[in-house]
Amino acid sequence: xxxxxxxxxxxxxxxxxxxxxxxxRASRNPLVxxxxxxxxxxxxxxxxxxxxxxxxxxxxLVATASVIRVGGVLLDRLFVxxxxxxxxxxxxxxxxxxxxxxxSPVATTGTMFSVLTVAAWAARRAPRLPLxxxxxxxxxxxxxxxxxxxxxxxxxxxxAAERVAFFATSEDRLSHFSFFSAIEGVxxxxxxxxxxxxxxxxxxSEVTYPQGSHFLLAWTDTLVHSAANPxxxxxxxxxxxxxxxxAYALFCTALVWAARWIGGPRLRGWRAAAVCATVGSIMxxxxxxxxxxxxxxxxxxxxxxxxxSLAVLVRPAMGRTEFVLAASAGLITVTFTYxxxxxFVGVALLGALVAxxxxxxxxxxxxxxxxxxxxxxxALPSVLSVMGNLDVASASNMNGPxxxxxxxxxxxxxxxxxxxxxxxxSRRTATGQAHLAVxxxxxxxxxxFAAYQLHSIGRYSYYFHxxxxxxxxxxxISVGAVGVMLQTPYRGTSRALPxxxxxxxxxxxxxxxxxxxxANVQWGFLATxxxxxxxxxxxxxAWGRGEFESDMGPKGVEALAPLRGTGGPVIALVSNDDYxxxxxxxxxxxxxxxxxxxKALYEMHWVDIGGPQVKExxxxxxxxxxxxxxxxxxxxxxxxTILTADRAVxxxxxRDLAKQGVKATVLSDPEMLWTQPWGRTFPGV
Numbered sequence: 001x002x003x004x005x006x007x008x009x010x011x012x013x014x015x016x017x018x019x020x021x022x023x024x025r026a027s028r029n030p031l032v033x034x035x036x037x038x039x040x041x042x043x044x045x046x047x048x049x050x051x052x053x054x055x056x057x058x059x060x061l062v063a064t065a066s067v068i069r070v071g072g073v074l075l076d077r078l079f080v081x082x083x084x085x086x087x088x089x090x091x092x093x094x095x096x097x098x099x100x101x102x103x104s105p106v107a108t109t110g111t112m113f114s115v116l117t118v119a120a121w122a123a124r125r126a127p128r129l130p131l132x133x134x135x136x137x138x139x140x141x142x143x144x145x146x147x148x149x150x151x152x153x154x155x156x157x158x159x160a161a162e163r164v165a166f167f168a169t170s171e172d173r174l175s176h177f178s179f180f181s182a183i184e185g186v187x188x189x190x191x192x193x194x195x196x197x198x199x200x201x202x203x204x205s206e207v208t209y210p211q212g213s214h215f216l217l218a219w220t221d222t223l224v225h226s227a228a229n230p231x232x233x234x235x236x237x238x239x240x241x242x243x244x245x246x247a248y249a250l251f252c253t254a255l256v257w258a259a260r261w262i263g264g265p266r267l268r269g270w271r272a273a274a275v276c277a278t279v280g281s282i283m284x285x286x287x288x289x290x291x292x293x294x295x296x297x298x299x300x301x302x303x304x305x306x307x308x309s310l311a312v313l314v315r316p317a318m319g320r321t322e323f324v325l326a327a328s329a330g331l332i333t334v335t336f337t338y339x340x341x342x343x344f345v346g347v348a349l350l351g352a353l354v355a356x357x358x359x360x361x362x363x364x365x366x367x368x369x370x371x372x373x374x375x376x377x378x379a380l381p382s383v384l385s386v387m388g389n390l391d392v393a394s395a396s397n398m399n400g401p402x403x404x405x406x407x408x409x410x411x412x413x414x415x416x417x418x419x420x421x422x423x424x425x426s427r428r429t430a431t432g433q434a435h436l437a438v439x440x441x442x443x444x445x446x447x448x449f450a451a452y453q454l455h456s457i458g459r460y461s462y463y464f465h466x467x468x469x470x471x472x473x474x475x476x477i478s479v480g481a482v483g484v485m486l487q488t489p490y491r492g493t494s495r496a497l498p499x500x501x502x503x504x505x506x507x508x509x510x511x512x513x514x515x516x517x518x519a520n521v522q523w524g525f526l527a528t529x530x531x532x533x534x535x536x537x538x539x540x541x542a543w544g545r546g547e548f549e550s551d552m553g554p555k556g557v558e559a560l561a562p563l564r565g566t567g568g569p570v571i572a573l574v575s576n577d578d579y580x581x582x583x584x585x586x587x588x589x590x591x592x593x594x595x596x597x598x599k600a601l602y603e604m605h606w607v608d609i610g611g612p613q614v615k616e617x618x619x620x621x622x623x624x625x626x627x628x629x630x631x632x633x634x635x636x637x638x639x640x641t642i643l644t645a646d647r648a649v650x651x652x653x654x655r656d657l658a659k660q661g662v663k664a665t666v667l668s669d670p671e672m673l674w675t676q677p678w679g680r681t682f683p684g685v
Contacts, residue, residue, distance in 0.1 A: 033121045040113030044106045053226035056109045061085055063113065066127035067120045068325070070318040072265070073132045075140060079257050080318070080326055083308040086216060087329025088112060090336050091377055093215050097188025105222045123321075134268070136260055139276035139511070143256045146284065147249040150544035151292075160238035161557040164587070167241040168552045171579070173295030174586040175201075178595040179214040180240055182206065184222070184230045185593070189215060191384045202599040207388035210381060212336025213301040217243050233591045234557065248292045251304035252283035255476045258311035262435065263480035273507035275483035277514035279476050282409060284519040288469070289539035290403040293548050299466060302338030307473050309334055309345050313352040314438055314477075315431045320363055327352070328374030335378040339385075340463060342378060343445050344470050351437025356430045397457045402465035410471045414439065417478025420485050435481055442474045552584060556672055557591075568638030569597045571626070573610025574645050575674040576618070581607050584674065588643070600632035609653075611673050612646045619649075623656060630662055639663040645673035 047055050065074075065081035092111065101107035120127070155163045167173060182190050182200030190197035190206040197206035221239055222228050230236040256279045260267060263275060291300040309330025316323045327349055335342035349371070353360070360367045386392065418439050426432030446467055453464055515521040520534035535541060542548065556574060570592055572584035582604040589597050607622040607629075630640055642664055644650035650668035657664050 028121060028124060033117065036117035036121065037114055040117050041106070041110040044109040044113065048105050048226045051226045053105045053109075053223040056105065056223050057220065060109060060112060060116075062129070063116050063127070064088075066129050067116055067123075067125055068318070068322050069125075070322050070326075071261075072130055073134050073137065074130055075133065075137045075257070076261060076317075077130060079254070079261070079308060080312055080322070083305070083312065083333065084325050084329045086305065086333045087325070088115070089216060089219055090212055090332050093189060093219065094192075094377070094380070096219075097192040102187025103184065103219055103222045103228045105226060105228065108219065109223070134272070135507075136268075136272040136276050139273060139280065140253060140257050140260065143276070143280040143283070144249050144253040146280075147252050147540070148245070150540050151245045151249060153544045154546040154549065155241075160234050163238050163241055164234075164557050165549045165552055167237060168583055168587055169293055169548055169550050170295035171583055171586065173297065174583060174590060175205075176214065176295060176297040177237060177240055177590060178202070178598075179205075179209065179211055180218050180221075181230065181233070181236065181590065181593070181595065183211065183215055183218040184228070184236075187228065189381075191381060191388075198596050200593070200595045202596065202602070204388050204390075208385045208390045210298060210335075210337055210339050210385075212333060212338075212381075213247075213298045215336070216301075217247075233593060237590070244292065244297055247297075247301050247304065248289075251300050251307070252280070252286075254304050254307045255283060255473065256280045258307045258477040259480035259483075261311045261317075261480065262314050262431070262477055263483050264315055264317070264431065267480060267483050269503045270506035270510050271483045271486045274486070274510035274514060275479050277511040278518055279479050281514045281517070281519035281521075282476060284515075284540055285535070285538040286409075287403060287406060287539060288472075289543060293539065293543065294401070294403065296403065298338050299469065302334060302341050303469055303473055305330070305333045305337055306341050306344060306470060307477060310348050310438055310474065311477060313345075313348045314434045316352060316356055316359070320359060320367065323356075323359070324367060324370045324374075327371060328377075331371075331374050331378040336381055338466075339382045340467060341470060342382075344442055344474075346375075347441030347445060348434075348438045351441055352434045355433035355437060358430070393456070396463055397453060398462050400462040402462050403469075404465055405468035405472050409475055410468060413475025413478060414443070414471060416482055417475055420478065420481040423485060426481065426485075432481070435478065438474060439478065442471055446471055550674075552580075552587065552674060556584065556587075556674070567592075569594060569601065569630075569633055569640045570643070571601060571604065571629070571640060572643045572672075573604075573607065573649075574643070574672045576608050576611040576614060577674070578605050578608040578622075580674045581605075581610055584643075597633060600629050600634075603629035603632070609649055610644045610646065612649070612670075614646075614649055619652075623653065626653070627657070627660065627662065630657075630664070639665055641665045641667065643672065644668045645670060 043059070044053075044056055047053055061078060061081055064085045065077045068077070068081060068084065070080045071077050089112070092108070092115075095111075096103060096108055099107075155166055178201035179190065182197045185200050186193035186196045189211055190201070191211070194203075194206050217240060220243060221230060221236070224239060225231065225236075256276050259275050259279045260272060263272065267275060288300065309326075312318070312323075312326045313330065316326070318326065330345050331342065331349065334345045353367075417435070420426060421432055421436040421439055423432075427436065446464075449467055450460060450464060453460055520538065522535060552574075556572075570585070570588040572588045573581050574584045575581060582602065585601050585604045586595075586598055589595050589601065603625045606625045609619050609622040626642075633640070640662075642650070642653060644653065644666065645668070647668040647670065650666045654664065654666040657666075
């Protein structure tokens with residue numbers, strides 16, 4: 001018989017098993033190992049052969065969750081397992097990038113299942129999942145469901161060509177897809193295949209830009225597509241876009257889960273409902289939807305990973321081995337995805353090691369050694385970036401459009417979290433101390449970077465706005481600690497059923513209040529044609545109505561379709577707006593697997609001809625840029641194909657290029673004219 005001991009700080013119940021021959025653990029039977037290794041390869045082979053490789057992703061997640069021992073409910077286990085799985089994919093991705101099989105779904109997943117099998121066998125851990133749930137799980141999962149409804153609604157039933165109108169809303173989105181397609185094309189991280197990657201993207205970004213999010217999505221795509229070869233580029237573009245919708249919904253959901261996780265087992269009943277509903281409601285109405293609209297793909301995926309990482313560092317309700325795995329995964333995934341965010345994880349990790357130091361008593365050398373190894377892996381891409389002539393000072397102070405943080409959430413939420421962490425009963429716990437360290441450390445990093453930019457350039461620029469997003473994440477997940485400070489759960493009666501009904505009623509009121517206060521839901525009250533509710537005007541709902549659709553839709557894509565696979569550079573002049581010509585040319589280059597041409601064809605950012613009624617001075621200036629871009633294309637290359645939306649302009653471009661000895665095919669189609677207002681395609685600060 002075993003006894004159960006619980007930790008008031010972690011909330012985990014751990015059975016203490018009396019000594020025995022087997023020690024209460026699975027035996028190391030060689031036949032079990034052999035069978036597990038055989039299944040590790042037979043299952044991926046069978047599923048990929050049947051074109052069901054997509055099932056390998058949930059199988060890997062469940063397999064990881066069944067081996068680790070974290071938390072007391074299934075949803076908690078799955079979130080932590082996801083972080084560890086992402087870290088494993090990126091770490092093993094260094095190997096996948098160098099071996100001869102590339103991103104083969106059988107080879108990669110077979111290797112990962114094998115690693116899990118050997119680890120479980122060596123640790124004598126039989127697969128086991130906690131089949132428990134909390135009622136607040138419904139709010140966590142419901143956040144994903146609600147977001148997915150609005151995110152997917154405008155593209156439901158649309159063809160891949162029609163979805164391009166939502167995909168191609170920004171230049172940044174096209175850039176991120178370049179990295180994604182390059183990783184699939186070269187079979188691994190671009191920085192390991194720099195010469196080959198230059199055909200897909202603009203150098204020197206193959207070594208200077210973080211590629212973690214792109215690698216995770218590219219590896220996922222091999223499972224979904226059941227092949228390492230992505231196939232048709234338009235279909236690949238469609239799948240990538242759908243992955244982004246899922247990732248953004250997961251980002252918002254991860255914040256809700258992380259807030260609840262930090263609250264721990266003491267956060268239950270109506271207080272858990274209030275916390276989950278508050279964080280979810282804020283994200284439903286958040287301006288961070290603009291991160292998706294304007295193509296900041298790596299940013300919100302990085303924020304998803306940092307939310308998971310900070311949560312497990314603040315409250316490591318797990319054993320030492322799991323903590324090292326989760327902390328290492330946090331360091332690696334965040335730094336690979338958005339390296340400037342790595343500083344926040346590093347500060348949080350130091351705080352966690354100090355606050356939870358008793359957990360590591362007698363195991364410090366092992367713990368620190370493993371974390372230092374993880375730090376070395378995490379730093380590898382950044383080291384290669386610096387060696388690739390990245391000007392760190394210039395990059396840190398670069399300017400550009402960005403999505404600003406909601407200052408009320410950043411400052412007010414941060415102060416509220418600081419209040420909760422500074423309460424005496426919080427400071428007496430290791431979790432409270434770690435939470436306080438994260439809040440102070442995040443503030444210190446933001447303040448230091450702000451001071452650096454003010455000293456260097458006299459203002460806050462692009463990356464400061466990016467970094468304040470981490471402050472918003474910390475403020476939101478701190479709501480979990482605030483919830484613990486609230487009044488004790490409902491105790492209206494001594495009988496179980498009435499008490500639970502009362503708790504349910506209070507939870508419902510808490511959710512309704514949070515949706516009204518933070519998501520602007522007005523439940524139809526005073527929502528008329530002339531005075532609609534504030535909820536209807538938030539970016540998520542506007543996206544759901546299709547308001548962010550550009551007119552780079554089916555017609556434009558169909559015009560590019562015959563050119564795919566012709567092998568030559570493509571220039572698309574679909575408007576008298578230079579930015580739209582840049583995006584259209586970039587899209588054409590991606591569909592033709594010639595993203596590397598954009599190093600020269602970025603000149604289209606200054607070519608504002610292609611539509612009707614072109615002014616003479618605009619034509620002369622733009623033609624010079626066009627001719628210069630063609631001259632900069634790496635030789636030798638097949639003749640350039642130029643698409644225009646006005647036949648007269650197209651004929652003139654063809655004549656003028658011929659006079660200067662440039663061979664080009666010029667095609668014109670008035671229906672390609674792109675008339676969407678420019679302001680709809682560019683974010684503000």
